[in-house]
Amino acid sequence: MLNIVIFGAPGSGKGTQSERIVAKYGINHISTGDVLRAEIKNGTELGKTAKSYIDQGQLLPDALIIDILASTLDGFKESKGVIFDGFPRTIAQAEALKKMLAERGQQVSVMLDLDVPEEELMTRLIKRGQESGRADDNEETIKKRLVVYHSQTAPLIDWYKAEGLYAHIQGLGELETITADICKAIDSVQ
Numbered sequence: 001m002l003n004i005v006i007f008g009a010p011g012s013g014k015g016t017q018s019e020r021i022v023a024k025y026g027i028n029h030i031s032t033g034d035v036l037r038a039e040i041k042n043g044t045e046l047g048k049t050a051k052s053y054i055d056q057g058q059l060l061p062d063a064l065i066i067d068i069l070a071s072t073l074d075g076f077k078e079s080k081g082v083i084f085d086g087f088p089r090t091i092a093q094a095e096a097l098k099k100m101l102a103e104r105g106q107q108v109s110v111m112l113d114l115d116v117p118e119e120e121l122m123t124r125l126i127k128r129g130q131e132s133g134r135a136d137d138n139e140e141t142i143k144k145r146l147v148v149y150h151s152q153t154a155p156l157i158d159w160y161k162a163e164g165l166y167a168h169i170q171g172l173g174e175l176e177t178i179t180a181d182i183c184k185a186i187d188s189v190q
């Protein structure tokens with residue numbers, strides 16, 4: 001079982017690289033952001049709650065997102081593994097993921113930290129907002145999301161280092177080069 005955490009600030013390329021990893025390794029993909037955006041689109045109660053947090057650039061409460069993650073995970077049958085994209089985002093979520101996988105006799109194989117300079121993140125996200133119309137990709141919300149990333153999510157770097165699962169990936173450069181570096185890191189833990 002290959003359980004990959006793809007990690008990085010908003011705009012670091014997690015979604016793009018996840019698609020490539022899924023195509024190469026045939027594993028399932030969980031993007032908590034995509035799950036929440038689908039709920040918003042479908043006008044569900046969860047979607048309404050999610051929207052109030054997402055529009056403010058804030059994280060949803062851990063308990064809520066952990067529940068969503070668990071039910072998505074249970075939906076994967078005969079899976080070769082999973083790439084976790086946008087989860088965990090707090091230490092509590094990382095601990096919950098560790099427990100969830102342990103209950104299934106599994107563990108995280110590697111955490112890939114896509115490292116991209118802040119200026120580049122801002123440029124990419126503003127461009128994505130213009131192209132996709134994603135509501136939280138506007139300058140004001142992006143700034144809030146980056147603050148949240150630094151205060152609540154970045155501490156996971158040290159957490160995964162302590163677990164011995166951390167892999168640094170240079171997230172700036174050619175898409176192909178970044179994918180090749182990611183594959184090297186994955187293949188070294190297989």
Ligand code: AMP
Nearest residue numbers: 032033053054058059060065086087089
């Ligand atoms: P993303 O598409 O991963 O950038 O997520 C978009 C937004 O969804 C975030 O800014 C949060 O408001 C919310 N979200 C996604 N994943 C999580 C998570 N693991 N924990 C809390 N909130 C999340």
